[in-house]
Amino acid sequence: MNGQPISGASAGAYGRRTRTGTGLLALVLGALLLLVTACGGGATGKSSPGKGDKEGAGKAGTTASQAVVTIAPKDGEDSVATSGALKVTADQGKLTAVSVNDDRGNAVEGKLSADGAAWEPLAHLAAATKYKVHAVAKDSEGRESAKDTSFTTLVPKNTFIGQYAPEDGSTVGVGMPVKINFTRGITDPEAVEKAIKVTAEPSVPIEGHWFGNDRLDFRPEKYWTPGTKVTVKLNLNGVEGRPGVYGKQSKTVTFTIGRSQVSTVDASEHTMEVVRDGKLLKSVPITAGAPSTTTYNGQMVISEKYEVTRMNGATVGFGGEYDIKDVPHAMRLSDSGTFMHGNYWASSGTFGSANVSHGCVGLRDVRGGWDKKAPAAWMYENSIIGDVVIVKNSKDKQIAPSNGLNGWNMSWAEWTK
Numbered sequence: 001m002n003g004q005p006i007s008g009a010s011a012g013a014y015g016r017r018t019r020t021g022t023g024l025l026a027l028v029l030g031a032l033l034l035l036v037t038a039c040g041g042g043a044t045g046k047s048s049p050g051k052g053d054k055e056g057a058g059k060a061g062t063t064a065s066q067a068v069v070t071i072a073p074k075d076g077e078d079s080v081a082t083s084g085a086l087k088v089t090a091d092q093g094k095l096t097a098v099s100v101n102d103d104r105g106n107a108v109e110g111k112l113s114a115d116g117a118a119w120e121p122l123a124h125l126a127a128a129t130k131y132k133v134h135a136v137a138k139d140s141e142g143r144e145s146a147k148d149t150s151f152t153t154l155v156p157k158n159t160f161i162g163q164y165a166p167e168d169g170s171t172v173g174v175g176m177p178v179k180i181n182f183t184r185g186i187t188d189p190e191a192v193e194k195a196i197k198v199t200a201e202p203s204v205p206i207e208g209h210w211f212g213n214d215r216l217d218f219r220p221e222k223y224w225t226p227g228t229k230v231t232v233k234l235n236l237n238g239v240e241g242r243p244g245v246y247g248k249q250s251k252t253v254t255f256t257i258g259r260s261q262v263s264t265v266d267a268s269e270h271t272m273e274v275v276r277d278g279k280l281l282k283s284v285p286i287t288a289g290a291p292s293t294t295t296y297n298g299q300m301v302i303s304e305k306y307e308v309t310r311m312n313g314a315t316v317g318f319g320g321e322y323d324i325k326d327v328p329h330a331m332r333l334s335d336s337g338t339f340m341h342g343n344y345w346a347s348s349g350t351f352g353s354a355n356v357s358h359g360c361v362g363l364r365d366v367r368g369g370w371d372k373k374a375p376a377a378w379m380y381e382n383s384i385i386g387d388v389v390i391v392k393n394s395k396d397k398q399i400a401p402s403n404g405l406n407g408w409n410m411s412w413a414e415w416t417k
Contacts, residue, residue, distance in 0.1 A: 008088070024040075028157075063143070064145075065093065065137075065144055065145040066093065067092050069092055069145055070088070070091065072313065074151070077152075079153075080125075080153045082238035083124045083238075086405055089118045089119075090137035093115075095138040096137060097117040097135065098112070098135045099134045100134075109121065109132070109407070123195065123235065124191070125153050126250070127154060127238040132412075140402055153238065156416045157244070161183055162181065163301070165179045165405075166385060168253040171255065171258045172256075173257070173302065174225075175388035176255075176385065179217050180215065183218055185213040187213065193208050195235045195236050196208070196236070199231050202228065207219070209410070212402075223408075229256055233375055234251045238249065262390065265361055265389065267289070270354065271286060282400075283365060283415065285353075285363075287346060287351050289351050289357050289358065289396065290358070291395070295338065295360070295391055297399065298390070298409045300388070300391065301333070301387055301389070301405035302331045302407070303333070305330070305385065309330045311339070327369065333389055334404040334406065336403050338361075339360045339361070340362075341376065342362075346362065360380055362376075363376035364376060386405075398417060
């Protein structure tokens with residue numbers, strides 16, 4: 001009997017453990033099933049928001065942008081034209097960034113179209129220069145596509161430069177225009193003028209005017225204001241001025257406007273009044289052109305100064321009428337030979353009473369110009385390049401605007417036409 005209860009107890013104990021283990025296993029399996037159901041979704045098959053977000057992000061991150069960037073010219077191309085060749089476009093997207101730099105790191109300014117589909121440079125490129133292009137575009141989903149290329153522009157066989165006045169760093173009078181003479185005749189003046197920028201501080205409108213096909217002058221409507229700082233940027237490198245002929249010049253020139261000096265010659269009264277900064281500085285007796293060789297009327301600008309120079313009538317159409325090798329204190333007023341200069345060969349009584357010159361404005365002087373008190377010496381010492389000399393009441397025509405630095409003889413409407 002004792003054995004049976006022990007045996008029964010043992011059997012019952014083992015039997016309860018087995019049922020308990022089975023129950024726990026069932027509970028565990030049930031919990032696992034609920035967990036799997038909760039994580040995997042029910043019979044509907046819908047994913048939970050968390051899992052869906054991760055899958056969506058992964059899908060977007062691995063899908064290529066539909067935007068296609070195209071750059072012309074092709075990567076590695078050489079002998080590329082300096083104008084009209086560079087263009088960046090985007091298909092199935094919009095350009096968000098375009099940078100073009102030369103091999104020195106200088107950036108090329110450009111313009112993006114209103115729809116963001118195209119970019120072009122605002123100006124020509126330099127010749128014989130390597131450029132690198134980087135462009136980025138986005139498609140409608142915000143995905144980016146980028147492209148990088150490089151190319152080299154052509155090496156021109158024929159070139160030109162602009163010979164400019166006034167000199168860099170100089171101080172000049174209020175009548176001084178910017179004058180640029182080109183070494184080759186220009187057949188595309190718009191392209192060349194666009195490559196030249198003239199600015200002033202304080203700011204004032206400045207416009208260019210062409211005299212023929214090889215000269216371009218710039219000036220404001222009225223004489224410069226004293227103290228103005230003028231900057232001239234010649235970005236001619238790569239400009240095709242005429243078919244197959246390219247500019248090769250990149251230079252910045254600055255000059256300053258000094259005090260205002262405007263002298264008025266009255267040919268009929270044989271006098272000249274020198275006005276500086278609005279006040280009469282001096283009245284000087286002069287001799288102007290004789291009746292057969294009158295002096296031009298109009299506004300003229302001093303373009304050159306010589307302490308002593310030679311004047312030969314043969315160089316200005318007067319044959320052998322005169323050849324004076326030591327003319328003192330000469331200041332050029334026209335390209336055709338009009339000067340204001342010292343005169344030592346006429347009697348002192350001539351000045352202020354008669355016109356005897358071959359078209360120049362003469363002031364009393366001594367041979368060799370050593371007398372610093374002579375009127376010509378005084379005028380020379382008190383004048384600078386760019387000062388204005390106005391001639392009136394002469395029995396001659398008005399000087400041509402292209403004859404020297406004398407564009408002031410054109411109205412502003414004519415100048416800007």
